[in-house]
Amino acid sequence: MDENELVAASQGGSVAAFNQLVVAYQEAVYNVAYRVLGDREAAADATQEAFLSAYQGIKGFRGGSFRAWLFRIVTNACYDLLRTRKRRPAVSLEELASNPSEMWSAPGEAESPDDYVLRRELNREIQAGLGRLPPEQRLAVVLCDVQGFSYEEIALVTRTSVGTVKSRLSRGREHLRDYLLSRRELLSPGKRPTR
């Protein structure tokens, strides 16, 4: 079954069909939630909440891009969690990013120990830089550069115009670039891991 048929079956109440959509999108959804929230547990909560809300509201889906519709729900779940965290701050994004066990996987077979260490440091700095962006810019950067969404799709997800997406993306990238430049000049040639 293709995506439209799975959506139609889910609208008919089929949990099995909806679970196929979950399997297809759960990695992307979880990664977006993690990059926006910077916390694994919060990302898992947001992902589960988003899929549950999507299943409950899938009868209201009137066609178009299912991915955009789903990620709009994910975005709302993330914003809700961010608002909750703002009222009850517990752990900062930088603090989470500085925890190696939170973010880093084991070194690859073709990766030297130096490259592995450099990649760990770089990824930590990138996540920390994302955490410093305003939520709207962070979401635009994550959707475009991490998940590969088009400007039009991001506009659908965020319910804004393409011009607004361009603006948010430009400012978000610049801020992140400036942050990374200020952190040991990670963007200078020869500093990137060879992968």
Next chain:
Amino acid sequence: MGRLIGEIGQGHKRGQLSAYIDNQLSPAEMEEVRRHLEQCPACAEELRTLREAVMLLRELPSVPLPRSFTLVEPARRPLLDLRWLFRPRWAYPALQYATVISGFLLVVLLSGDLSVQFAAPRAAMAPSPPAEQGFLPSKEISGEAHDLAGPSAPPPTFGAKGAEAPEGALVAPAVTTGEPEPHPKAVSTPPATPPLPLAAARAPTPMPLPSPWSAGMPAATATPPASATPPALARAERGPAVAAPTPSVRALPEGPSALNLPLWRGLELGLGAVFFALLALTFAARGASRK
């Protein structure tokens, strides 16, 4: 701010570099930026670092899933869903009170039944006939039983017949002798139909009799013929008839609660079922209130 004004004044394209990287500018804008970049090392450096940052973002590793997020199919609702019963706050105490009351009623009913069962043999052995007749339907006492047993047991509605008695006394000289005179009906009764003792007179109970009862009836009617027997003798013979060698058959009809037995047992069973159902519901409500 000063830097931004300076850049605008110099015609820099910093605000368009992000869209330039993604080819999201119109062809004319793309060409314009490209020309500017050839002439402006600052914007070219800006573009290089910006591209580098975008490349780093695109190379970010995918975070592994902590678990699957597939939904679990909801469990089917039970056929008998009683959750609505436990929702009100008063549900649990109300069930408790109802259970206690039904249990009390059940105990009262059972104790009453037991006391009647124990009292039954005594009442059967007691010599006073009114005590026995108190459990009989009025029809049996005033009608058939009296007619079959003879005039020694006058019916309650004997007032009209009592007026005839003196006439009979005038006609029959035996009355003047003080000897018991058979009732006119008893006289007219053929000898083949002997008067039944009291036990047999109770045969027409409102409930259908089981086969042992039916089988026992001939034994009861097999008492010595009393067509010519005086009523006093018939009553005297009732003792041996009760003690006749058919105890299992006679035990049931002789008990005082024999006529009400099915109703009694039905009440006990029904109340018992209600009690246990309320008890189960109370425990279920208790469990629901703890969740």
